[in-house]
Amino acid sequence: MIRFQEVSKVFPDGFKALDNITFHIDEGELFVLIGPSGCGKTTTMKMINRLIEPTKGKIWIADKDISKENPVELRRSIGYVIQHIGLLPHMTIGENVALVPKLKKMDAAKYQKRVDELLSLVGLDPSIYRDRYPAELSGGQQQRVGVIRALAAEPPIILMDEPFSALDPISREQLQDELIRLQQEIKKTIVFVTHDMDEALKIADRICIMQKGKVVQLDSPEHVLRHPANDFVRSFIGEERLNAAGVLPDIEEVMLKPVTAGPNRGLAESIKLMHKHRVDSLLVTGANDAFLGIAKVWDIQQHYREEELTLKDIMTIDVPTIQIGRSLAEAIELISENKVAYLPVLSDEEKLVGVITRASLVDVMANKYGNA
Numbered sequence: 001m002i003r004f005q006e007v008s009k010v011f012p013d014g015f016k017a018l019d020n021i022t023f024h025i026d027e028g029e030l031f032v033l034i035g036p037s038g039c040g041k042t043t044t045m046k047m048i049n050r051l052i053e054p055t056k057g058k059i060w061i062a063d064k065d066i067s068k069e070n071p072v073e074l075r076r077s078i079g080y081v082i083q084h085i086g087l088l089p090h091m092t093i094g095e096n097v098a099l100v101p102k103l104k105k106m107d108a109a110k111y112q113k114r115v116d117e118l119l120s121l122v123g124l125d126p127s128i129y130r131d132r133y134p135a136e137l138s139g140g141q142q143q144r145v146g147v148i149r150a151l152a153a154e155p156p157i158i159l160m161d162e163p164f165s166a167l168d169p170i171s172r173e174q175l176q177d178e179l180i181r182l183q184q185e186i187k188k189t190i191v192f193v194t195h196d197m198d199e200a201l202k203i204a205d206r207i208c209i210m211q212k213g214k215v216v217q218l219d220s221p222e223h224v225l226r227h228p229a230n231d232f233v234r235s236f237i238g239e240e241r242l243n244a245a246g247v248l249p250d251i252e253e254v255m256l257k258p259v260t261a262g263p264n265r266g267l268a269e270s271i272k273l274m275h276k277h278r279v280d281s282l283l284v285t286g287a288n289d290a291f292l293g294i295a296k297v298w299d300i301q302q303h304y305r306e307e308e309l310t311l312k313d314i315m316t317i318d319v320p321t322i323q324i325g326r327s328l329a330e331a332i333e334l335i336s337e338n339k340v341a342y343l344p345v346l347s348d349e350e351k352l353v354g355v356i357t358r359a360s361l362v363d364v365m366a367n368k369y370g371n372a
């Protein structure tokens, strides 16, 4: 949806705020930019709506080079929320929220209705708040209005630069919850800047961690917690959060020795082997333990009468596997996403080195969280 391609920014005073950053933001993603003060978060964000132009590199939105777009038009298609929301003081809340829809000449009856819906959505009763002026709202309420104002024209992209940072912890938590709920409903592409790691971990689909104008890690919250890219990220997350996240054992510690068979093994023999080891599948391996596929007892049974067949004819080739260096969390994800009972573990040379089963995972969980 949004793509930065080798983007750098050098300000007129010679300061290099962004140093050759490349990344993309998916459609419908809640993408969080995080990093210490001055690392370039706001600069990055303002390039998306062309409040700042890159010195070098290109930015694409929906495969269009935005340097060729009309900046005013561009900004109307992008909602923007900043820390001090800047509601227009002489306009009512309703008028503030309806501002962009009005500019875009949307149908008045329609956007008036939407304004009320949005107010209700963030817990502001429209009959009470629609006709008030910004000064008659608390800071937290104004910030909510700032958020829904950015949504009112239904822009496909919304930029939020530390929108909650001026709020007290409770309003802040509430707004985070509301944002998560809202996002599930509207599914926009949201770029959210914060320097609060708890906020990032809570709301992000992916977190982009920046340091001195560079991207140092871009990953899901889960992955950032489990695999901080370097010491800077570790210290930025903080040992406390890393410990609280809990560390699962490595795949090596959990995987079992697979029951294997060669591709040319006959079906009757295979059934015998399964029975002997009390398993319902065999992992089929070729020369040098190369992983070839999985043969399941039901597939064997279906073809049992066809005497000339061997495992290579009935095995399933297209199965999810996991590389030995990956995390157990990823293994769990793969197993549950693909609804498989087995996950073959492969070495870097694609050799079969083990298997993770649902049962072996239950054992791990019981050890970790058990006593029950």
Ligand SMILES: Nc1ncnc2c1ncn2[C@@H]1O[C@H](COP(=O)(O)OP(=O)(O)OP(=O)(O)O)[C@@H](O)[C@H]1O
Pocket: 011, 012, 013, 015, 016, 017, 035, 036, 037, 038, 039, 040, 041, 042, 043, 044, 195
């Ligand atoms: N117009 C400018 N001219 C010169 N330097 C600038 C300009 N705007 C920003 N900078 C510098 O570029 C760097 C990045 O600024 P930016 O506003 O992107 O930081 P940030 O990550 O958003 O920080 P914060 O968390 O404090 O908001 C800072 O060192 C800042 O001083």
Ligand SMILES: [Mg+2]
Pocket: 041, 042, 043, 161
């Ligand atoms: Mg900033």
